[in-house]
Amino acid sequence: MTFGTASHIGNYRLAEQLGAGGMGIVYRAEDESLGREVAIKVLHPHLLKNKEHKERFRREARVHAKLMHPNIVTLLALHEEEHQMALIMEMVHGKNLKEYLQQEEKYAIADLIKIALSVLAGLEAAHQIGLIHRDLKPANVLVSDTGEVKLMDFGLAKSATGEDDLTQTGATVGSFRYMAPEQITNQTLDQRTDIYAFGILLYQMVTGHLPFDATAEEGGEFAIMEKQVRELPELPHEVNPAVPLTLSDLILRMMGKDPDERPKNCDEVRQGLQAVLQNLSAKASAPSFARLAESATKYFEFDMKANEDQWKKIKQSSILQKLQKSKTIILSVIGILFLAWLTWLTLSDHDVIENVVDNSTHSVKAIARVQPLAVVPIKPLPDITPAATPIGIKPTVPKAQNTEKIDAKKVDASVKQVAKPKVVQKTPVVKATTSVKTPVKKLVKKVAPKLIEKDILDRVAYKVRRQYGKKIDMLQAHEFHGGSHLYFKNLPVTKEKTFFTQFKKNDVRLYFYEAVHLKAIVLEQATVQGALFKGGKIKLEAQDEHFKWHTLIKRSDHDVSTPIRISEKSLPASVKSVRIRLTSSSPLLLGPIRLLE
Numbered sequence: 001m002t003f004g005t006a007s008h009i010g011n012y013r014l015a016e017q018l019g020a021g022g023m024g025i026v027y028r029a030e031d032e033s034l035g036r037e038v039a040i041k042v043l044h045p046h047l048l049k050n051k052e053h054k055e056r057f058r059r060e061a062r063v064h065a066k067l068m069h070p071n072i073v074t075l076l077a078l079h080e081e082e083h084q085m086a087l088i089m090e091m092v093h094g095k096n097l098k099e100y101l102q103q104e105e106k107y108a109i110a111d112l113i114k115i116a117l118s119v120l121a122g123l124e125a126a127h128q129i130g131l132i133h134r135d136l137k138p139a140n141v142l143v144s145d146t147g148e149v150k151l152m153d154f155g156l157a158k159s160a161t162g163e164d165d166l167t168q169t170g171a172t173v174g175s176f177r178y179m180a181p182e183q184i185t186n187q188t189l190d191q192r193t194d195i196y197a198f199g200i201l202l203y204q205m206v207t208g209h210l211p212f213d214a215t216a217e218e219g220g221e222f223a224i225m226e227k228q229v230r231e232l233p234e235l236p237h238e239v240n241p242a243v244p245l246t247l248s249d250l251i252l253r254m255m256g257k258d259p260d261e262r263p264k265n266c267d268e269v270r271q272g273l274q275a276v277l278q279n280l281s282a283k284a285s286a287p288s289f290a291r292l293a294e295s296a297t298k299y300f301e302f303d304m305k306a307n308e309d310q311w312k313k314i315k316q317s318s319i320l321q322k323l324q325k326s327k328t329i330i331l332s333v334i335g336i337l338f339l340a341w342l343t344w345l346t347l348s349d350h351d352v353i354e355n356v357v358d359n360s361t362h363s364v365k366a367i368a369r370v371q372p373l374a375v376v377p378i379k380p381l382p383d384i385t386p387a388a389t390p391i392g393i394k395p396t397v398p399k400a401q402n403t404e405k406i407d408a409k410k411v412d413a414s415v416k417q418v419a420k421p422k423v424v425q426k427t428p429v430v431k432a433t434t435s436v437k438t439p440v441k442k443l444v445k446k447v448a449p450k451l452i453e454k455d456i457l458d459r460v461a462y463k464v465r466r467q468y469g470k471k472i473d474m475l476q477a478h479e480f481h482g483g484s485h486l487y488f489k490n491l492p493v494t495k496e497k498t499f500f501t502q503f504k505k506n507d508v509r510l511y512f513y514e515a516v517h518l519k520a521i522v523l524e525q526a527t528v529q530g531a532l533f534k535g536g537k538i539k540l541e542a543q544d545e546h547f548k549w550h551t552l553i554k555r556s557d558h559d560v561s562t563p564i565r566i567s568e569k570s571l572p573a574s575v576k577s578v579r580i581r582l583t584s585s586s587p588l589l590l591g592p593i594r595l596l597e
Helices: 051-065 109-128 191-207 221-230 245-254 266-278 308-315 318-325 327-347 350-357 362-375 400-404 408-437 439-451
Strands: 012-020 024-031 036-043 075-080 085-090 094-096 106-108 141-144 149-151 285-287 462-466 485-487 504-516 520-523 526-528 537-544 549-556 564-567 575-584 588-590 593-596
Touching (some): 012 036, 024 085, 036 051, 051 075, 106 109, 109 191, 109 266, 109 285, 191 266, 245 266, 245 504, 485 504, 520 537, 526 575, 549 564, 575 588, 575 593
Antiparallel strands (some): 024 036, 036 085, 094 141, 106 285, 141 149, 485 588, 504 575, 520 593, 537 549
16 A cells, blocks of 8 residues: 555544644544544655664654653654554644634733743653753644643654764754754754743744744845844844833843853743743733745755755845846946945045054044043034125224314213213122022022932843843943943044945833833933034933833934933833934944933
8 A cells, every 4th residue: 555545554544634744744543443533643755765764753752752741742652564654642633833823813921921831841841851852833832722732743852961863963953943053053952952942932922923034035044044143133022012021031031142041941931931920911912923924945854964955946046146147237336336435535534544444443543532522512612703894995993083072071971971880780799699598598499309319220120232132231330320332433433424424323222120200311421422423313212101102302413412301291101111222423422321210
């Protein structure tokens, strides 16, 4: 009996196909001897010819048989014949997690965390017997019609000690969208590898999006691997503002590039999720899973050596092919860039050229030379231009005889009139000094609150991050707590905006763990280091407890050289977050920014 026409495997009658993977096809079947429904995973026919794949299938059975847990699909038996191999498993009526989270428009984050805790329990059961799953993804998580959550597919699972591992040296297996950096680079794996995948799974659950993805035209698996190893994800609570900051931080910890940055085990992750669940609003929700682009490369298990031809096809994307056919365009672009470089050298002054030549120290030299200018605000000079005299008209000069004919009596009168203001000034001065005595106390009362204003960061929990999720040491002075930071320090000092001016963007954001009430925000300085701020932008915003952003300061072409105070009236009643966005063509010094209560 051939595989294509098979209706039975041993005592099991195949009913319908449920899914397919890299190793086999899963069917719903009936155990005719016991009269019960089962799920059968049948090894692909073309893999039966390979002894290594058959042994890997047997190993999956041995690994899976060790796992008896409510959150793991139970393996019932291994069926093996000359032309057939199959795993017999319990039948779970429901959908995989990806299908489940595409049914509704949104889901309560509290419910998603409960599902995640069930997945984590199954994962922890595997870790306790020394197994690493290595292929955790939504397609390998089943959600039954009765609400049970079960982990399945241990085909790539391996012992943490490295024993019984059939993976070839130099081969990478798994799903790249959920794969840890050390798994991609073939480094040592442990249970923290699964925690990374679990972090991506949870990220996708609460935001509806994958942190790293790419279509085939963008590079497919190559682009995803590069992002997994080198790039930081967009912050979960920025993708979905309903995500609590504590949950966002936990997800980012699990997705740390270095395994030492991640929680050390599933128990630590579980404690973090339970703490989030206790303080989570019932109204917090997440969107449905965003469907992956159809043009994205699909895979179940990927072996670099076995699929070398497929990798070559991915490399030869349509974008690269177009570039190869358009050599004239490339040459034209190179010519334009060369002309731009020559123009920049012509327009730049001697200081700029000197800074650019020495790439290793140019930014330091420029900053050291212009730093004092950032502290002293530039004031406009008084108008000293002489009044213009009409052409052809001589200026009038008083004649000598006019001064001689002045009457002495008139002179005496004029002298008295000039002297009078001196006498008149005495009385107001006395009145001013005496009148100030009483209001002094009133003035002191008005100034007193400013003297006792306190920085709210001295007593509340918060996080500060610069662009791309870069953490800031909370123990050191930073922009929001008594310090400052130099942005765009690698940019050359730009005296004026030209067609070839290079602008850069960055931002710094402070997040409170709980919404707070502020009496004022003071922006001490946001100064450009000795250069014009033409074309630059500064935007200060505050987010309220309903996740709405309010613009507090928005200015272009002018830096902040004197402190700006935003009063309580201009602030939201409760503040959840504060951020500053910067655009500049020169190094910009920001801070300190004081948050007062």
